[in-house]
Amino acid sequence: MSAARPGGTVTDGPLTKGPVSNAPVTNGPVITAWSAVSPYGIGRTAYAEGLGAGRTTATATATATPSDPETAPNPDSLACLVPDFAVREVLGKAGTRTMDRSTGLAVTAVRELLQDAENDERLVPTGTGTALVLGTTLGSAQGQHDFGRASFEGDKPYDVPAKLMPNVLMNCPTAATAIWFGLKGPNATLAGGRPAGLLALGYARRLLAAGRAERALVGAVEEYSTVRSWLEHHSRGADDEQAGPLGEGCAMLLLEPADGVPEGRRALAEILAIDVRADVRDDLAGTLAECVEQALEEAGARPDEVWAAVGGGLPGAAGRAEQRLLDEVFGTAVTGRVVSHELIGDTSAASTVFQVAAVLAAAAEDPAAAGRPAVVTSVDRDGMAACAVLRLLPQNGPAGGGTSRTATSRTATHSDPQSEGHDR
Template identity: 30%
Template structure:
């Protein structure tokens, strides 16, 4: 059994799962220097700074970081980042500079940021995490895909702890590419096997339930309904997916509040779901990322932790 043992939120106007679940008109911006201190932020792109904020919060929340010091061996901690737009600004800006000035006009300080895995590698460096390090740039469903693959790393015994981060930056270039404002924030989770969580006395915030990925929303929901024992107490999904979800349950489209969430969506949904579970949602929360017009749809269920959830899975 895979559990969520930490939640980190770095969203405009929301710095906790509780705030995320209830926010309707959030205001403000994420200030990385206020979270991380100014040291080491120079030359890091916005997406990387946002990712570091979410990572610091989630590691602290999970008890893997105490007073700035790691509490476990970093060689067994994996990092999985989901971001579609992270370094698009650097890449586009550098290309225009080359066209205008030749390559002597570009700054070598942009070199690390030209590689799309910069967020994941900077998180690894800052927190000493030497396990598998992956960056998913997988379109609208990317955030839920990251949770799925994080769980897979644990099931395959590739790691004991997985830090899953979803972030997207806002800037002129990505706005042009997606056709509107982007969230400029994100969220993070720590995933662990139930036994490992119990062994270190971690608080289980949610249990990872069924996952599906397929061509359309209705098919995914039907598959989910077959595998999940309980109907949802609540859901988070794109508005276009709402008609396919069980009627009469409270649900939200987070993009209506925060704008384009892109690769951050699934992870932010998980954080909001945990906010809803903490607030007393009476049953599992279903999550949907991607719609029928995208290349794929992913769904995921987060269940309320029960006393039994802390026990090793009985199969």
């Protein structure tokens, strides 16, 4: 499935080939459900309706920053935050006393996906057959900062609060989420920067192809904090000074084999190709161009077939080059069809999964999208470029089909003692 190419290229090829528009059979893994915890609120409907209305979500950080008041003043005047999101209020007090924001966002997003499936009477098994793959930048920057600061403030370097230790680990959200819901399949965290969501999607795709899991919950998470704000502030180049506000959230997808979708659950999109490359020539735009070209070729899709192409929205020169390339290859009508980061802010590692969710939400409202490819791309300042090609499948009814909720407590138990899943 994966192959190394000269020039630092790693690709995750398609399971099927041939013209997308003429393919009568869905053979590749398919996305069958999604959820989002976004600056629009909790739930897929909140996200779909917010994007559809074109609502901006930026708020003043002076009144809305979810960070430690003892840290340095925030360099941002605006941020796009999940409204009224307090971990213990959303998830309850049991097991959340030391849970960081990043973990809380991930647990909530998975809860929403499982609960929506339960409401539709299409339960998602949570036994050993279900994998969890989560993309991130580095986990919780705030948690790592707080633990490191404690080692300097204590009488001895080891005088640190043990309760903070789990939050230092970048796989804390993935592990805690699996424990919370009893997900006993493969559990993986991919720290891949902005393309992390597509890396996670490719990883989950390989798990299914290898028979290591029967289904996979795939997503990415990014929290907003004072520490992340300062890290982003100091890592920007001179051309990025006027960048838009930072955002936060977690988006999750349910990925299943095409021949393993339970009766009554609708396949929303087929994964045709994922191509990931590292720029080793100091030509990120050229690397992305090759990435897009290869992904389209492997998907058997032509640029004029593509219904929507969504860029990652990286601030600065690299992001502008990415958008120019997409405009040139697909046309502005196609690249302007779906928006996400312009409204919810820079969600960094979570951005690509939010892009996929935005495509699914928009496609549900446009019958012309059915059967056509969609392209999602991402680049970051470290030289990574990624492209995914999906084939959108017919959807019935309104986008998402869930209910919009504010951040209120709701605890649901999901178990599957009879799960037929198993590790091989």
